[in-house]
Amino acid sequence: MSGSRSPALPAAASLKQEVSELHQELVRYNLVVWTAGNVSGRVPGHDLFVIKPSGVAYDQLTPDVMIVCDLDGEVVEGGLSPSSDTAAHAYVYRHMPDVGGVVHTHSTYACAWAARGEPVPCVLTAMADEFGDEIPVGPFALIGDDSIGQGIVTTLAGHRSPAVLMQNHGVFTIGKDARAAVKAAVMCEDVARSVHISRQLGEPLPIDPGDVDRLHARYQNVYGQPVPTTDRGERP
Secondary structure: OOOOOOOOHHHHHHHHHHHHHHHHHHHHOOOOOOOOOEEEEEOOOOOEEEEOEOOOOHHHOOHHHOEEEEOOOOEEEOOOOEOOOHHHHHHHHHHOOOOOEEEEEOOHHHHHHHHHOOOEOOOOHHHHHHOOOOEOEEOOOOEOEOHHHHHHHHHHOOOOOOEEEEOOOEEEEEEOOHHHHHHHHHHHHHHHHHHHHHHHHOOOOOOOHHHHHHHHHHHHHOOOOOOOOOOOOOOO
């Protein structure tokens, strides 16, 4: 029930701050307009997630207005109505326990591919790195229940891509946490734009699937800074 309290809610406090700030990244990278789009994050150790309220301007999003929901999409804490995509996010969290963050955008170039119902082919090393394959297309579904969530889960099952283009709609991305899902949304729009421009010049050259595998493995397991260890050689 809206405004109710739960022993788990203190664990959501820092996540509200993070999710609030991550919404500004959608604006920064021109992935949303007006009040469209949303970021959510799973509360670690609890069957809860944080999501933005519906129809609130991005410059008015603060930790205090973030909404905490259970995995059925019911409001646990918050005085405003949650995002209209809450049911989709909840379905993903219920059926993909390793997912810690979900993002939805209507970014221009990715939406252009979604409007055609066409996957973005894996023709760039950056795509192989982040997505490990083409960016697939999920089925058309109406907003309001968990139909979109079902389409996301079904499409991404067994797929390395953290992004799906929902036909005639827009982008949904997943990640180990909310920040990773936002990164996937940024990268999705970037490669959708690049591949679109490439196709104006001719047919993009494919990358050998074996090279896609190698690029993806390197990026996911080697790229970046190593995780620090303790004096006993253990990961913290």
